Amino acid sequence: MALFDLPLDELREYRSGSTAPEDFDAFWSKTLEEARDHDLDARFEPVDTGLSTVQVFDVTFAGFGGHPVKGWLTLPAGADAPLPLVVEFIGYGGGRGLPHEHLLWASTGRAHFVMDTRGQGSAWGAGGGTADPVGGAPAYPGFMTRGIDAPEDYYYRRVFTDAVRAVEAARSHPLTDERRTVAVGASQGGGITLAVGGLVPDLAGVAPDVPFLCDFPRATTLTDRHPYREIGLYLKTHRGRFEDALRTLSYFDGVHFAARGRAPALFSAALEDQTCPPSTVFAAFNAWAHEDKAIEVYDFNDHEGGGPFQEAAKLRWMRSYA
Numbered sequence: 001m002a003l004f005d006l007p008l009d010e011l012r013e014y015r016s017g018s019t020a021p022e023d024f025d026a027f028w029s030k031t032l033e034e035a036r037d038h039d040l041d042a043r044f045e046p047v048d049t050g051l052s053t054v055q056v057f058d059v060t061f062a063g064f065g066g067h068p069v070k071g072w073l074t075l076p077a078g079a080d081a082p083l084p085l086v087v088e089f090i091g092y093g094g095g096r097g098l099p100h101e102h103l104l105w106a107s108t109g110r111a112h113f114v115m116d117t118r119g120q121g122s123a124w125g126a127g128g129g130t131a132d133p134v135g136g137a138p139a140y141p142g143f144m145t146r147g148i149d150a151p152e153d154y155y156y157r158r159v160f161t162d163a164v165r166a167v168e169a170a171r172s173h174p175l176t177d178e179r180r181t182v183a184v185g186a187s188q189g190g191g192i193t194l195a196v197g198g199l200v201p202d203l204a205g206v207a208p209d210v211p212f213l214c215d216f217p218r219a220t221t222l223t224d225r226h227p228y229r230e231i232g233l234y235l236k237t238h239r240g241r242f243e244d245a246l247r248t249l250s251y252f253d254g255v256h257f258a259a260r261g262r263a264p265a266l267f268s269a270a271l272e273d274q275t276c277p278p279s280t281v282f283a284a285f286n287a288w289a290h291e292d293k294a295i296e297v298y299d300f301n302d303h304e305g306g307g308p309f310q311e312a313a314k315l316r317w318m319r320s321y322a
Contacts, residue, residue: 003271005222005278008297011269016215016283018246020256027151027251028199031064035161038066042169044073049099053077054106056099061169063118063162070116070129071166072099074106075175082177083111084204084322087167089185089192090114092143092212092227095121095128104311110322111177113170117188118162119143119155134158138238144230149244151251156213160195160252167200180204180322184314187276187303188212188227191254194284197265198257205321206261207314208284209268210305214254215280217246225274258284264292266317268310270301 006014021027044057055075063069075083086105090096096116105112120143121128136147136155147153171178182205185193190211197206212227220231231249235242250256265288269281278297285295296313298306306313 004274005271008271011278011282013286014279014282015286016218016253016255016280018215018217018250018253018255018283020253020259021247021250024251024256025260031157031161032164032199035064035165038062040165040168040172042172044173047099051100051103054103055079057173059113059169061165063165064158065134067118067133067158068130069118069162069166070096071169072096072102072114073170073173074099074102074112074114076106076109079111079175082175083109084180085111085113085170085176085178085182086318086322087170087181087183087196088112088114089163089183089189089196090117090120091186092188093120093123094125095130097126097128101126108315108318111170111173111175113166113176115163115166118158132158140230140234142227142230144227145234145245148231148234148248151248154248154252156252159192160199163192163196164199167196167203178202182207182318182322184208186210186305190276194254194257194261195252197263198260201262203263205264205266205318207266207317208254209310210270210273210276210303211254211267211281211284212276213252214276215283216249216253218283219277219280222277222279223274228275254284255287258287259289261288261290263290264321265290265294266314267293267295268298268305268313269295270298270303270305272300272302273305275303
């Protein structure tokens, strides 16, 4: 499909009709407070990877509910002073994979932490190692409707909490500089990046690429591509529950986290993206509260977005912030 969403000039002005719940900030404050009742217990175990230019640590920390969450911390070999830190989140269905898949940011002289996504890692890539021990109400297969009956039970409450704790865990290592911390991610990872950008007040920057989990009212009715389609298929059986579902999703909408963003940001959007339609991405970009923001637009690309060209854009952008 060629261009199917709004024209670019309208995208640059588009605003979501999604409304943040009145208790949005209180909900997340309480959620993170409860998570911090558990000792972070960040453990860094050196790994012999056969790589000579980097040193790698197998990381475990306590996320939502104190549940163990995995990650990789990769540092340039021989690092002996705190380094700028890049914290990365993974796309839908993927896991942290293997250490040699994550060499870009350490190759720039920065510390790099990649978080495993609980319950995922079985759809593509080299897998993950973090379970999601929390059950839920009836859901369509996938992750988008797990616990959608109530915001307290929704799957992404756990994931976003894990992500905030991942930043805290990565910053706890003596060779990372918490003042120069940037969050990055594509697709689901971009949506998680937006949540972290709205929940962690002192990041140096965020870079969400073609972010997922934005502008749910529009996304769920505009595209029939998965993963958003999971919500429609759930509602196909659970008739009359759309407003209830939107209420839950409003606590996890990247647009509302963007409105609380307090760091410079570099977004990307692809105008033929049917997975994360460009209007939903621009909804978050246009809502991003920090005035230092930019968006790279890829006119004829689908959900691959800018790919290596966007990586190059982030490498240039990152020089100014971390």
